[in-house]
Amino acid sequence: MKSLSKVEVKGLEALFYDELISLISGFTYKNFLNVILNACEGSSVKMNEIGRNYSIVDYGCGSGMALCKFAELSQGQIIGFDIGKTMLYRAYKKCKSYKNVKIFYHDIRVSSPFLVDKVFISFVLHGFDHKDRLKIIKNAYSNLKPNGEFCILDYNEFDFDSKPFWFRKLFNHFECPLAVEFINTPIKEILRSVGFKSFYEYYYYKGLVRLLVAKK
Template identity: 30%
Template sequence: MSETIVRKQYDQLAGVYDLRWKSYITNTLSFLKKWAEISPTDTILDVACGTGEFEHLLLAEYSSQQIVGIDISDKMLAIAKQKCSAYPQVSFQIASASNLPFDNDSFDVIVSANAFHYFDDPLAALKEMRRVLKPDGKVMILDWCRDYLLCKICDIILKGFDPAHQQCYTQNEFHRLLEDANFAVYRATRIRFGVVWGLMVATAILKN
């Protein structure tokens, strides 16, 4: 049910999304790109890719980057496809984070930005990421962090007023979910963007 609500909400927002959240999108995705240190030979999966802005950033540096983006909003994906139409090695498709339509060991890098708080079954999503990640690959997730007071307040408000919102996590809760999915946290930090937005990011690798 929650994915249906999220899909409907983002189908409605798609046309204005990039403009409405321009500063936030630019700041967070530019940070993630720098953090990720992606190689031009990496094959990437972007989970909850939205309008394809992260793909656009990567392709501006490495025009031959192999990327697959998935999202549950058809209208967001339509914008992503338009942005990246000049790059035949980049593809987008509708898919749920908890049911990825890919073979085991398919990707070198999996990223997900600003979406983890929408996942109705975050552990299932992480297990799916683990399944499609190559043995020496890495997962990088950037999302809101409940350790920050204003994010904690936003989380409480959104739970009451936004039916698409599931929950924000503290950094410790987030790391426990990664460990429960059989990842090892390789690198992690918290970062603030402006007054309101406190986020966390983690790079995880498969446990031996």
């Protein structure tokens, strides 16, 4: 698993993660994150209605970028899970002024007792094999209240082999073999098999990235 996945960020990459993401995205990531939150308004639990009551768990919260955004919108409980010590340190430091944010060292393949309105996961699911993805999806379903929503921001499904050589070369350089397998996986079918009943989809970066919102 460790040899195939690049999901856990360590070392210098973890120390400068925000800066690297900004650079790789052409300095668009902060605005992109705002767009993602606005896209969530199309779901039944609107982000601009979070105000006082809605709770959120971020699976693989990393350096806490999304956690801080959620905390700005919600006075409800905001929870972050991660296993990267450097990333957790950055998230703690970044979110320390938000009293409703709680961050835990926790492997998302293991169940947790929280019950929330939304589970959010950003560019994490593709870094696990099928067996572990299924565990994560089942855990998300268990963590959600009735009518709660699982928000998956990750690569869209597309024909990898039909992409230009330069694209495949870059993708294979920066991503792991599990990511290539992920883009050919019918995630909605897996979500339906677990119990999710309806979906919203939003596409970005010329359709290569998708926000998939699955309703319990």
